[in-house]
Amino acid sequence: NAGVMQNPRHLVRRRGQEARLRCSPMKGHSHVYWYRQLPEEGLKFMVYLQKENIIDESGMPKERFSAEFPKEGPSILRIQQVVRGDSAAYFCASSLGTAANYGYTFGSGTRLTVV
Amino acid sequence: AQKITQTQPGMFVQEKEAVTLDCTYDTSDPSYGLFWYKQPSSGEMIFLIYQGSYDQQNATEGRYSLNFQKARKSANLVISASQLGDSAMYFCAMREGGNYQLIWGAGTKLIIKP
Numbered sequence: 418n419a420g421v422m423q424n425p426r427h428l429v430r431r432r433g434q435e436a437r438l439r440c441s442p443m444k445g446h447s448h449v450y451w452y453r454q455l456p457e458e459g460l461k462f463m464v465y466l467q468k469e470n471i472i473d474e475s476g477m478p479k480e481r482f483s484a485e486f487p488k489e490g491p492s493i494l495r496i497q498q499v500v501r502g503d504s505a506a507y508f509c510a511s512s513l514g515t516a517a518n519y520g521y522t523f524g525s526g527t528r529l530t531v532v
Numbered sequence: 533a534q535k536i537t538q539t540q541p542g543m544f545v546q547e548k549e550a551v552t553l554d555c556t557y558d559t560s561d562p563s564y565g566l567f568w569y570k571q572p573s574s575g576e577m578i579f580l581i582y583q584g585s586y587d588q589q590n591a592t593e594g595r596y597s598l599n600f601q602k603a604r605k606s607a608n609l610v611i612s613a614s615q616l617g618d619s620a621m622y623f624c625a626m627r628e629g630g631n632y633q634l635i636w637g638a639g640t641k642l643i644i645k646p
Contacts, residue, residue: 452634458639460625510634524576
């Protein structure tokens with residue numbers, strides 16, 4: 418019973434390139450969330466998706482960032498034209514539902530380094 | 533205003549001792565959930581324990597227990613008989629009512645000394 422799978426674990430991109438981060442939720446989970454963690458900080462919410470729908474992207478920068486969760490395949494967080502400030506750990510989590518007692522299961526994260 | 537406050541940026545504790553990690557929260561929603569996560573140096577985020585606002589008893593999971601004081605809005609994590617493998621960052625987080633967002637504290641770095 419695999420947990421939340423994220424890949425790659427580490428990603429190095431030059432400024433101006435595109436970064437693509439993938440997340441496969443736990444089996445049976447249809448709610449996916451992306452969080453960003455800057456060094457020495459807690460996580461910050463970016464976007465919440467259900468299959469084929471973006472429910473809330475209020476935490477995601479309006480430019481250069483996009484997310485999708487297609488009917489088939491993993492959820493993708495895409496960052497275009499990366500800048501140094503995008504360097505962070507990006508975590509994906511999934512849950513069964515949105516009630517307060519539904520915890521998240523987190524993936525191991527993708528550490529993006531922009532050089 | 534901070535919704536989740538962890539006042540201890542770092543802590544050193546002797547192996548086998550108990551340790552308490554502080555967390556205070558701020559919400560006006562009567563329904564909320566409180567979570568503790570562990571982040572070792574390898575980077576993954578590991579769920580430890582959950583406390584619901586309506587739960588009558590403090591949550592326990594093995595060596596982890598949550599000292600939930602609702603009137604004081606505190607949800608401290610207690611680790612009994614600490615082990616070297618407990619060295620990690622520990623984050624307190626909250627979900628309010630039907631809000632799906634987890635709100636995170638800044639974390640406490642715990643180092644267990646042999």
